Amino acid sequence: MNTLKVFNNLNVTLSKLLVICMMVSCLVGSSYSVCDFKAIFNFGDSNSDTGGFHTAFPAQPSPYGMTYFKKPVGRASDGRLIVDFLAQALGLPFLSPYLQSIGSNFTHGANFASSASTVLQPTASFFVSGLSPFSLDIQVRQMKQFKARVEEFHQRGTKISLGMNIPSPDVFGKSIYTFYIGQNDFTAKIAATGSIKGVWDSIPQIVSQIDAAIKGVYAEGGRTFMVFNLGPVGCYPGYLVELPHASFDFDEHGCMVSHNNAVAAYNKLLKYTLSQARATLPDASIIHVDTHSALLELFHHPTLYGLKYRTKACCGHGGDYNFNPKILCGNMFATACDDPQNYVSWDGIHFTEAANKIVALAILNGSLFDPPFHLHQHCDLQPIG
Numbered sequence: 115m116n117t118l119k120v121f122n123n124l125n126v127t128l129s130k131l132l133v134i135c136m137m138v139s140c141l142v143g144s145s146y147s148v149c150d151f152k153a154i155f156n157f158g159d160s161n162s163d164t165g166g167f168h169t170a171f172p173a174q175p176s177p178y179g180m181t182y183f184k185k186p187v188g189r190a191s192d193g194r195l196i197v198d199f200l201a202q203a204l205g206l207p208f209l210s211p212y213l214q215s216i217g218s219n220f221t222h223g224a225n226f227a228s229s230a231s232t233v234l235q236p237t238a239s240f241f242v243s244g245l246s247p248f249s250l251d252i253q254v255r256q257m258k259q260f261k262a263r264v265e266e267f268h269q270r271g272t273k274i275s276l277g278m279n280i281p282s283p284d285v286f287g288k289s290i291y292t293f294y295i296g297q298n299d300f301t302a303k304i305a306a307t308g309s310i311k312g313v314w315d316s317i318p319q320i321v322s323q324i325d326a327a328i329k330g331v332y333a334e335g336g337r338t339f340m341v342f343n344l345g346p347v348g349c350y351p352g353y354l355v356e357l358p359h360a361s362f363d364f365d366e367h368g369c370m371v372s373h374n375n376a377v378a379a380y381n382k383l384l385k386y387t388l389s390q391a392r393a394t395l396p397d398a399s400i401i402h403v404d405t406h407s408a409l410l411e412l413f414h415h416p417t418l419y420g421l422k423y424r425t426k427a428c429c430g431h432g433g434d435y436n437f438n439p440k441i442l443c444g445n446m447f448a449t450a451c452d453d454p455q456n457y458v459s460w461d462g463i464h465f466t467e468a469a470n471k472i473v474a475l476a477i478l479n480g481s482l483f484d485p486p487f488h489l490h491q492h493c494d495l496q497p498i499g
Contacts, residue, residue, distance in 0.1 A: 148493075148494065149493035150288065150492040151290050151338065151492060153221075153290075154197070154200065154206060154290050154291075154292060155223050155224055155225075155289055155291050155292070155336075156292045156294070157227060157257070157292070157295060158253075158293065159229060159231040159297055160227075160231075160463075161190070161297065161465075162227045163188065163195075163211070164188060164210070165188025165210075165225075166211035166225060166228040166229070167228045167229035167246060168229075169188065169214045170248075174186040174187075174188055174444070175444035177192070177429060177443070178443070178444065179191075179192065179193065180450065181193035188211065190463070190464040191464055191467055192460050192466055193454075194470060196342075196405070196474045196477065197209060197292060199475075199478075200290075200292070200474060200478075203474075203489075203495050204290075204489075204493050206222040207219060209225035210225065212225060218279075220279055221280065221281050222281065224257075226253035226254075226256050227294070227295070228246045228253070231245070231248050231298060232250070232298045233299050233320045234299055235252075236249055245298055246298075250327050251327070261334055287335040287337060291338065292339075293324060293327065293342065294405075296320055296380070297344060297347060299320050300344065300376070300377070301357065303316050304357050304358070305356070305357065310357075310373055313376055314379075317380045320380070321384050325387050332398055340403050342405045343381040343404055344380050344406060345405060345406055345409045346369060346374045346377055347373055348369045348372070349413040351437045351459050352437045352459075353373070354368075354370065355437045355462070369425070384402070388402045389402075399487060402484045403477060408473045409465075409469070412473075421468065421469070422456040424458055424459075427457070427461055428461070429443035429450040429460055429461045430462050431445070431447055435462065437461075443460070454467070456468070478495060478498075
């Protein structure tokens, strides 16, 4: 069954999702006034980084943030990310980057994600490619250090240090831990080897490291995990320009078949590995979040969801994809469209707020979860507007 049929069977269209989510909010409002989850702790790359990278390496330019924040706020989008929408729906504030020392509020979680991060520890060649030193292993270590410091502060009767609001020690067992990472491992391997074949041997290693990270967080008290799978990188405008491919390697929607096939193999192994982890950690909820299907649907059928442009970036410079690796979004010669709400892709590699919101609605609806997990039974879901 193809993705379109799956979505049709689930009645997952933008308008129906909006109605369903509004119904969920109304139904649960009478039974739940609070949320069982007191915080979100996120691990990831630029798809879920709320400012970590640009805290460490300041200088994000306009027009990033133009739609929602009206200024650059460290997010690789014109507005909110999926993790932002998830926090809003749970009635929590946006996640502060772990590396942001001033103005942060960690009472309801922290974001360890950093743009350009990888699952695997970066090698010297990775650094040459401009990847981040904050790999998944480092992010998990940061989380463990954060938890240890929180416990230390509370043992000493200190709740606020250096202006940072910190959570209660018991919050770590009442949180959702989200993982949205892996894209850079894929693209860096392809770029380094000059072929899609270069990534195949790394797939088991990448998935194994994610499994290890989950178990590491579990050992610290985490019990609810949402692991986002890899999006269809063969459809991303930037990768259509930069990654090697044959002229005949396109599907009817203009996406690279070989690259998306490799992604499908990765996602299949990830899903299987998570099912195995579930068997060894029976008191944990380990949820595979199929963001791939939702994003592929947007690239294949954007008009069904109120969008217009599938493989053309809103912000960039030149060509059919509006992407030039030498003139990226934020460059003085690049320009941003006036209607990002009509685009799937923001800057050729990341998504618009409009696309992120559609995927977030599908997540909140529960249609992307395996096994099924009903958020509305745990929380009075708030509208995400």
